Amino acid sequence: GDSVTQMEGPVTLSEEAFLTINCTYTATGYPSLFWYVQYPGEGLQLLLKATKADDKGSNKGFEATYRKETTSFHLEKGSVQVSDSAVYFCALSPQAAGNKLTFGGGTRVLVKP
Amino acid sequence: NAGVTQTPKFQVLKTGQSMTLQCAQDMNHNSMYWYRQDPGMGLRLIYYSASEGTTDKGEVPNGYNVSRLNKREFSLRLESAAPSQTSVYFCASSGNRDNQPQHFGDGTRLSIL
Numbered sequence: 696g697d698s699v700t701q702m703e704g705p706v707t708l709s710e711e712a713f714l715t716i717n718c719t720y721t722a723t724g725y726p727s728l729f730w731y732v733q734y735p736g737e738g739l740q741l742l743l744k745a746t747k748a749d750d751k752g753s754n755k756g757f758e759a760t761y762r763k764e765t766t767s768f769h770l771e772k773g774s775v776q777v778s779d780s781a782v783y784f785c786a787l788s789p790q791a792a793g794n795k796l797t798f799g800g801g802t803r804v805l806v807k808p
Numbered sequence: 809n810a811g812v813t814q815t816p817k818f819q820v821l822k823t824g825q826s827m828t829l830q831c832a833q834d835m836n837h838n839s840m841y842w843y844r845q846d847p848g849m850g851l852r853l854i855y856y857s858a859s860e861g862t863t864d865k866g867e868v869p870n871g872y873n874v875s876r877l878n879k880r881e882f883s884l885r886l887e888s889a890a891p892s893q894t895s896v897y898f899c900a901s902s903g904n905r906d907n908q909p910q911h912f913g914d915g916t917r918l919s920i921l
Contacts, residue, residue: 703848727907738812738898738912739851746907784850793858794839794902795866796910798850 697722701785701799708775708806716770716802718759718785726787728752728761728768729796733782742770742783775806810834814899814913821889821920829884829916831899837911838904840882841866842874844895845915851898857882858904889920 701718708714720726727746731739743752748763757772768785785799815830833840838859843851843866853866855874863874871893873885882901886893896917900910 699850729909736914738900738914739910740912741909744907744909786850788907791906793904794906794908794910795841795853795856796851798852800848800850 697726697787697789697797699785699787699797699799701783701802703800704782704803706802706804708804710777710806710808711774712806714770714772714775714779714804716783716785716804718768718770718799720766720768720785720787722766722787722789722797724790725763726789728759729786729788730757730759730768730770731784731786731798733784733801735781739784775804777806777808780804780806812899812901812911812913814897814916816916817914818917819919821886821918823889823891823920825889825920827886827889827918829886829897829899829918830881831883831913832881833899833901833911834880835901835911836879837901838879839902840876841900841902841910842872842882842884843898843900844868844893845898846895854884854897891920894918894920 730742743754745752745761786796841856842854857876902910
């Protein structure tokens with residue numbers, strides 16, 4: 696079945712450091728890919744998405760590129776802030792399956808001043 | 809600007825007790841979902857409803873029942889709670905067109921003793 700694997704955390708960074716969170720997936724066909732973010736005590740919010748190969752999703756300084764050849768959707772940000780401390784989830788929606796999501800295990804990111 | 813509202817926010821139950829978690833959305837979405845979130849496992853789909861009057865099992869449906877009361881409301885019921893059901897439960901909703909993001913509530917933290 697479909698699955699998403701992302702790097703385990705926690706990832707601890709200093710402010711203004713470069714952030715990368717790796718995400719790889721297993722799915723048939725051409726799924727849509729998403730990154731969601733969860734701030735403490737809150738539900739998940741969509742951060743960005745990409746719906747076809749080579750698409751780049753971007754939002755709030757975060758970027759991720761849909762790489763079909765490596766089945767990856769790594770999340771990057773060039774200069775993190777303390778406010779970026781959160782749990783980040785990679786997810787996929789299988790092709791022609793409505794909007795059901797399969798999530799990775801989540802990566803906790805802690806940014807220190 | 810409520811979005812997805814879940815009640816209650818916290819609950820403690822004894823093994824064998826029953827409980828219904830409530831969820832309502834005000835975005836006129838057709839699809840609604842129930843997930844559970846456990847450490848290191850991301851979110852796992854319990855049940856979903858693609859439209860009023862329809863429900864389908866997700867990845868981990870055992871021990872749960874759902875009701876799609878109307879377009880706005882989707883409830884999750886634990887008939888006989890077990891300690892393994894201790895988790896954080898999230899409700900979400902989305903439109904029906906492909907690649908629509910899911911909108912999440914703030915979650916219900918449920919402990920079963």
